[in-house]
Amino acid sequence: MSSRYSIFSLIRNGLSYHEHWERAWKSPEPKREYDVVIVGGGGHGLATAYYLAKLHGVRNIAVIDKGWIGGGNTARNTTIVRSNYLWDESAQLYEKAMQLWEGLSQELNYNVMFSQRGVMNLAHTLQEVRDTHRRVNANRMNGVDAEFITPAQIQEIEPLINLDTRYPVLGASIQRRAGVARHDAVAWGFARGADQMGVDIIQNCAVTGIRRENGAVTGVDTVKGFIKARKVAVVAAGNSSVLAEMAGVRLPLESHPLQALVSEPVKPCINSVIMSNAVHAYISQSDKGDLVIGAGIDQYTGYGQRGSFQSIEHTLQAIVEMFPALSRVRMNRQWGGIVDVSPDACPIISKTDIQGLYFNCGWGTGGFKATPGSGWVFAHTIANDAPHPLNAPYSIDRFYTGHLIDEHGAAAVAH
Ligand SMILES: Cc1cc2nc3c(=O)[nH]c(=O)nc-3n(C[C@H](O)[C@H](O)[C@H](O)COP(=O)(O)OP(=O)(O)OC[C@H]3O[C@@H](n4cnc5c(N)ncnc54)[C@H](O)[C@@H]3O)c2cc1C
Secondary structure, eight states: OOOOOOHHHHHHHHHTTTOOOOOSSOOOOOOSEEEEEEEOOSHHHHHHHHHHHHHHOOOOEEEEOSSSTTTTGGGTSOOEEOOOOSSHHHHHHHHHHHHHHHTHHHHHTSOOOOBOOOEEEEEOSHHHHHHHHHHHHHHHHTTOOOEEEOHHHHHHHOTTOOSOSSSOOOEEEEETTOEEOOHHHHHHHHHHHHHHTTOEEEOSOOEEEEEEETTEEEEEEETTEEEEEEEEEEOOGGGHHHHHHHTTOOOOOEEEEEEEEEEOOOSSOOOSEEEETTTTEEEEEOTTSOEEEEEEEOSSOOOOSOOOHHHHHHHHHHHHHHOGGGTTOOEEEEEEEEEEEOTTSOOEEEEOSSBTEEEEEOBTTOOGGGHHHHHHHHHHHHHHTSOOTTTGGGOTTHHHHOOOOOOGGGSTTOO
């Protein structure tokens, strides 16, 4: 078991030139059999393993990833964390995640750099103002903090913003408890915590098949051979449909590229996270000074982790319109992830018709903020073979019954 990180361990390791830190997690060879195999070592898969081990006493678990942990959308996203969704089902799920975020660094003994600097959604038309008021009221009724602020208040928080864009800014919603976190630290923190409870984290091991017998799952084929499992939980984001096909399941998902960019580091100039659906881009500033920028998905479907130049150009036009002072800042890097978009812009956290096979997917452009909550409810679902009340509405059955939870208003550019 690794020692806890503390000021004392820092001093002790400092005295030995930082050469004796224990590995944060081991890299074992896979065992022949596990109680639960989790396919996908992103934040959601690792959080699921952590809560399964910690809260449900299941210890014989493997998390299997085809690459390195956190190398999927977890380390490719723009790290916006908020819980101000419109519908009751979403507000409750994302607010559970928010409450877990608020204690996560302490829980994991790992600094996930959760910074509650506030997230603003700008309203540029009278209809957007009405929609924003509606969402603020709905949020408050669900116990989620939300305020409507005026253009003068926006300017006070963000002195650099241009309120007189193509569509003048008429106000904004702000969730002050919302903010950003360090994405890969979230994967590493959950991995370390899970490893300490005996979870095997197996990297560079693609799952190539899901075996079934008499309507029940029996294990997974991997590039390192067959691994037997009583339960298989798939948390593979943009690759979920590929994994589903291996088990003969069809998911109502489309996989699209979603891009992000960061600039060269500059002095602190953006204080919160600012999102605009109408001008169509969002921006925040990382602790090391990079401007972190994103917008909407590329419209075509595909599995290449990159996107088209057209989206980059459109995104930067929108940013320069909102922040003309940034027009000469140079962009350092651009990349893409593959997001799994469902018809109602909401996740699927569900059992399937195959005994012992579970899916957690469909988070589309906005699943990072849900990471701890998603793992928490998915662990409950796997351990009890039944959903927690928070994720019961997110069953795959809703696409048969028609009980969709339409959060398109919270998606679009609003991650
Ligand atoms: C550019 C961009 C910006 C985003 N911005 C935000 C944001 O600001 N806020 C927000 O809340 N969300 C955001 N998101 C969405 C968010 O990143 C995802 O919803 C979330 O990270 C999904 O986490 P995950 O653990 O499910 O998936 P991932 O981190 O993608 O993990 C899935 C893992 O499955 C593995 N895998 C796939 N196939 C196989 C296989 N056959 N065998 C074994 N392993 C396999 C992959 O290697 C991967 O590591 C953004 C996404 C992108 C791409």
